Amino acid sequence: xxxxxxxxxxxxxxxxxxxxxxxxxxxxxxxxxxxxxxxxxxxxxxxxxxxxxxxxxxxxxxxxxxxxxxxxxxxxxxxxxxxxxxxxxxxxxxxxxxxxxxxxxxxxxxxxxxx
Amino acid sequence: xxxxxxxxxxxxxxxxxxxxxxxxxxxxxxxxxxxxxxxxxxxxxxxxxxxxxxxxxxxxxxxxxxxxxxxxxxxxxxxxxxxxxxxxxxxxxxxxxxxxxxxxxxxxxxxxxxx
Numbered sequence: 001x002x003x004x005x006x007x008x009x010x011x012x013x014x015x016x017x018x019x020x021x022x023x024x025x026x027x028x029x030x031x032x033x034x035x036x037x038x039x040x041x042x043x044x045x046x047x048x049x050x051x052x053x054x055x056x057x058x059x060x061x062x063x064x065x066x067x068x069x070x071x072x073x074x075x076x077x078x079x080x081x082x083x084x085x086x087x088x089x090x091x092x093x094x095x096x097x098x099x100x101x102x103x104x105x106x107x108x109x110x111x112x113x114x115x
Numbered sequence: 116x117x118x119x120x121x122x123x124x125x126x127x128x129x130x131x132x133x134x135x136x137x138x139x140x141x142x143x144x145x146x147x148x149x150x151x152x153x154x155x156x157x158x159x160x161x162x163x164x165x166x167x168x169x170x171x172x173x174x175x176x177x178x179x180x181x182x183x184x185x186x187x188x189x190x191x192x193x194x195x196x197x198x199x200x201x202x203x204x205x206x207x208x209x210x211x212x213x214x215x216x217x218x219x220x221x222x223x224x225x226x227x228x229x230x
Contacts, residue, residue, distance in 0.1 A: 033217065043159070043205060043220040056215035091159060098216050101147050101166065101209055108158030 002026040004107035006092050012113045013082055021077045021110045025094030029103070032075045033093040034067065036060065037109075043091065049075065050098060082114045117142055117210040121221035128196055129229050136191040136224045138180075138206030147209040148189040149218065150180055154202045162204075165189060176200070201228045 005024040013019045025032050034046040047057040049067050064086075066078045075094070079086055089111050095104040120139045128134045140146060150162040163174025170182040180191045189206060206221040 031216070035218075042222045043207075043218075045217045045219070048215040048217060056213055056217070089158075095216070099211075100216060101149070101164065104216075104218075106151075106159045106161075111156075 002105070004092055004094055004105050006090075006107035006110050008110060009108070010111045010113070012115060015084060015114055016081050019079050019082055019112065021079075021090050021092075021112065023075045023077070023092030023094075023107055024073055025075055025092070026096075026103070026105060027073070029094035029096050029105075031055075031095045031098045032067075032069070033095075034077045035091040035093065035106075037089040037091065038085075039088065046077075046090075048098075055098070079112075082112075084114050087112060087114045116212065117146070117208050117219045119206050119208050119219055119221035121206055121224050123224045124222065125225045125227065127227045127229055130198055131195050133194050134192065134196050134200075134226065136204050136206075136226065138189045138191065138221060140187050140189065140206075140208045142187065142208065148180075148182060149207040149209075150174065150178070150189075150191050151205045151207060151220075152176075152202050153205065153223075159205070162191070196226070196228045198228050198230060200226060202226060 007022045032049040037043045047061045048055045064080050089109045091109045092107040118141045148165040151159045163172045165172045165182045173179045178193050203223045205223045207218045210219045
């Protein structure tokens with residue numbers, strides 16, 4: 001079964017540093033998403049991306065965050081200057097359509113620890 | 116806006132006993148509903164989903180859930196739990212109100228199966 005692949009599985013970074021989280025969506029999918037889960041809390045939507053632009057972002061997704069599809073296979077989330085409160089599990093997801101749940105698949109996550 | 120309520124933050128249950136994890140959602144339109152499981156330090160795994168049709172949905176690992184439109188509930192059940200079912204369980208509802216298809220998650224229920 002096709003998978004969404006996220007790397008690294010765990011990343012530790014110093015406060016103020018830039019970090020890039022990487023995702024390889026399922027190859028024929030067109031819609032891409034990032035979600036965040038702060039330890040012990042619920043999973044929250046960050047941003048959706050389609051046709052090389054952001055289609056929706058939550059209030060969490062401020063100017064410190066950016067997303068990019070630098071080539072035909074990767075989808076990245078960049079945090080420009082990390083803060084302690086950015087420590088969380090970040091999940092990437094992709095779907096073939098933006099209309100419904102069919103094929104909507106989550107990756108296994110990247111645990112970001114900011115020290 | 117859509118929301119999901121999981122009233123029980125923790126549910127302890129003895130091995131081989133039945134369990135029910137409660138989920139209520141708020142929506143005035145048709146919804147898709149999901150249950151995900153998260154084992155310690157792992158990603159999200161889809162347990163089951165309700166898209167349409169029969170209100171009783173069967174998933175993996177012996178879990179099932181019943182969609183009740185009049186009570187806006189989607190409770191998860193298992194007739195006999197195992198130690199290996201110890202995990203965090205998240206209920207989620209689809210949301211398309213702002214033009215992007217995304218998931219709204221509940222705060223999770225930690226199921227602890229006792230020997």
